Amino acid sequence: MNPALPVARDELHGSAAATPWIVSGYLLAAGSLMPVAGRLGDLHGRRRMLTLGTALFGIAAVLCALAPSLPLLVAARVLQGAGGALLMPAGLALLTHACPPGHGRRATGRALGLAGLATVSGPFIGGVLARSVSWRAVFWLAVPLALAAALCARRAAESRDPQARQRFDTAGAAAATGALVCLVRWLAHPAAWGWAMGAAALGALFVRAERRSPAPLVDLALFRNRPYVALTAGGAVANSATVALLYVVPWVLQRDQGWSVRDAGVAFLAPAVALAVGGPAAGRVRPAAAVPVMAGCLALAAAALGWAAYGAGAPALLMASTGGAGALGVAGGLALTGTQAVVRRERAGEASGVTKAALTATAGIWLAVTGGGTGGVTGAGGTGVSSVGTGSGARPALALPAAACLAGAAVLVLMVLVPRVREHLRRRADGGRGST
Numbered sequence: 001m002n003p004a005l006p007v008a009r010d011e012l013h014g015s016a017a018a019t020p021w022i023v024s025g026y027l028l029a030a031g032s033l034m035p036v037a038g039r040l041g042d043l044h045g046r047r048r049m050l051t052l053g054t055a056l057f058g059i060a061a062v063l064c065a066l067a068p069s070l071p072l073l074v075a076a077r078v079l080q081g082a083g084g085a086l087l088m089p090a091g092l093a094l095l096t097h098a099c100p101p102g103h104g105r106r107a108t109g110r111a112l113g114l115a116g117l118a119t120v121s122g123p124f125i126g127g128v129l130a131r132s133v134s135w136r137a138v139f140w141l142a143v144p145l146a147l148a149a150a151l152c153a154r155r156a157a158e159s160r161d162p163q164a165r166q167r168f169d170t171a172g173a174a175a176a177t178g179a180l181v182c183l184v185r186w187l188a189h190p191a192a193w194g195w196a197m198g199a200a201a202l203g204a205l206f207v208r209a210e211r212r213s214p215a216p217l218v219d220l221a222l223f224r225n226r227p228y229v230a231l232t233a234g235g236a237v238a239n240s241a242t243v244a245l246l247y248v249v250p251w252v253l254q255r256d257q258g259w260s261v262r263d264a265g266v267a268f269l270a271p272a273v274a275l276a277v278g279g280p281a282a283g284r285v286r287p288a289a290a291v292p293v294m295a296g297c298l299a300l301a302a303a304a305l306g307w308a309a310y311g312a313g314a315p316a317l318l319m320a321s322t323g324g325a326g327a328l329g330v331a332g333g334l335a336l337t338g339t340q341a342v343v344r345r346e347r348a349g350e351a352s353g354v355t356k357a358a359l360t361a362t363a364g365i366w367l368a369v370t371g372g373g374t375g376g377v378t379g380a381g382g383t384g385v386s387s388v389g390t391g392s393g394a395r396p397a398l399a400l401p402a403a404a405c406l407a408g409a410a411v412l413v414l415m416v417l418v419p420r421v422r423e424h425l426r427r428r429a430d431g432g433r434g435s436t
Contacts, residue, residue: 001026002247003127004135011135014070021074024184029081030088031360032180036173038089038353039217042161043168046094046349050153053087056080058146065139087149088356093348096340097159105337109283112333116276120246124265161346172217175206184361218350227291227342230415232355234294235335236362237408241301241401242275242328243362248397249308249321257314267318271325278329282337285330290338295412297331298405300324305402335359 001023009019041049060080067073095111096104129137179202186195210216223229249271253264285293304324308317335355343351 001126001138003123004130004138007130008073008135009070012067012070012073018070018074022070022077025074025078026081026084027360028181028184029078030084031184031357032177033082033085034089034357034360035176035180035218035350035353037085038093038349038351038356039169039173040086041090041093041349041353042347045158045160046090046097047153047156047158049086049090049349050094051150053083053085053090054146054150054153056083057087058143058150059083061139061142061146065136065143089349089353092336092340092352092356094153094156094159096348097345098156105285105287105341106280106283108337108340109280109333112279112282112336113276114279116279116329116332117272119242120268120272120275123246123250124268161349167215169209169213169215169217171209172206172213175202175209176217178202179206180357180361218354219347222343222347222351222354225342226415226419227287228339228351230291230412231294231335231338231342232358234291234298234408234412235332235339235355236358237298237404238294238301238328238331238335239359240362241305241405242325242332244398244401245271245305245308245321245324245328249317252317253314259314267314268321270318271321274322274326275329278326278331279333282330282333285334285338287338287341290334290341291412291416294331294334294338295409295416297327297334298409298412300327301331302402302406302409305398305405309398309402332359 005019005022008014008022009016037049037053057080060076060083063076064073064080067076092108095108098104099107125141126138129135129141179199182195182199182202186192186199189195207220210218210220250264250268253259253267259267301324304320304327308320308324311317311320336352339351339355340348
């Protein structure tokens with residue numbers, strides 16, 4: 001949608017201040033509602049939630065395409081975000097249950113590979129449609145895809161959590177949604193500390209509500225699952241770095257290297273393929289090895305992004321981007337395939353909802369860093385002026401995600417090593433007491 005923002009704003013005579021809400025409204029609704037949507041799938045059926053979500057997403061796409069004004073377009077985008085929140089966690093959990101035990105990771109990995117292709121081709125396709133047809137064509141394109149997804153979902157067997165109480169945790173849902181709304185708003189406006197304080201206060205209320213609820217929205221034991229927390233946190237870092245890579249590299253090729261939009265899009269096919277291959281590769285990683293592999297991928301991504309930030313020439317940039325995209329693709333895939341493998345299948349929707357909420361929220365980090373939304377992150381489509389290119393140039397904008405990846409890798413290594421060292425010391429102590 002980013003490349004179509006300036007075109008939509010001009011046609012609808014919207015204000016520059018309201019335009020970012022076309023993107024932010026979607027992210028806000030999708031990110032904040034995913035934990036609720038994931039649990040609804042566990043309670044009432046994942047296939048039902050997936051079908052409902054795709055239908056809502058398609059209907060909202062029609063409303064977006066027909067919107068006569070910018071406020072109505074933003075409202076339709078918020079509705080579309082709600083549909084996305086319903087379908088994404090439910091789709092991941094349903095795919096996990098549709099496959100025999102042990103095979104779900106590979107199927108999910110292949111699905112993530114398709115998602116990777118969509119991620120990298122979306123800005124390019126959006127830019128082409130906005131310039132040659134209309135920005136409304138971006139939304140019309142989603143309608144047949146949503147219809148096909150809803151029809152295909154009918155072939156899957158229904159699944160839900162058989163041990164779940166049918167009582168829905170309303171207090172927990174309200175607190176979680178409010179906390180995530182405040183968090184996403186703070187990421188979009190880091191100087192507005194009121195949003196951060198609101199997120200902290202509502203987060204505390206959420207924890208209190210979950211401890212008291214007989215049927216919590218999110219079982220707090222999930223956050224004591226060390227592999228789950230490690231993979232979700234690492235995936236959030238990888239997602240932020242991926243967003244940075246997707247927008248900076250095509251923009252640098254066009255502005256600094258003088259390439260056309262078409263040439264930059266063709267050249268970016270290599271990183272795009274590497275990113276897409278990461279999903280199937282992640283699906284082949286054993287659950288026990290997921291955290292160490294993710295740590296290695298983040299370290300490789302840090303090195304590649306650092307090379308891309310300060311290397312010379314387009315060939316070096318593309319080589320570094322390809323290596324970084326491959327590593328980030330595997331890390332992002334492990335955040336979803338790995339977390340599904342380390343939680344109970346009955347609560348797969350709950351786990352995927354929390355993970356997807358974390359990954360979606362981090363998409364706002366790069367938007368906040370670049371000031372995106374008003375045409376600032378439209379490099380892949382060739383429209384607008386990106387704020388990452390001001391000042392010292394766009395390449396150094398990759399240094400921050402490189403540092404985040406390096407820090408994430410270090411934390412994951414510690415999370416793997418510290419328990420092993422403790423276990424080793426405990427065994428030595430037990431052996432010493434036994435010998436005496």
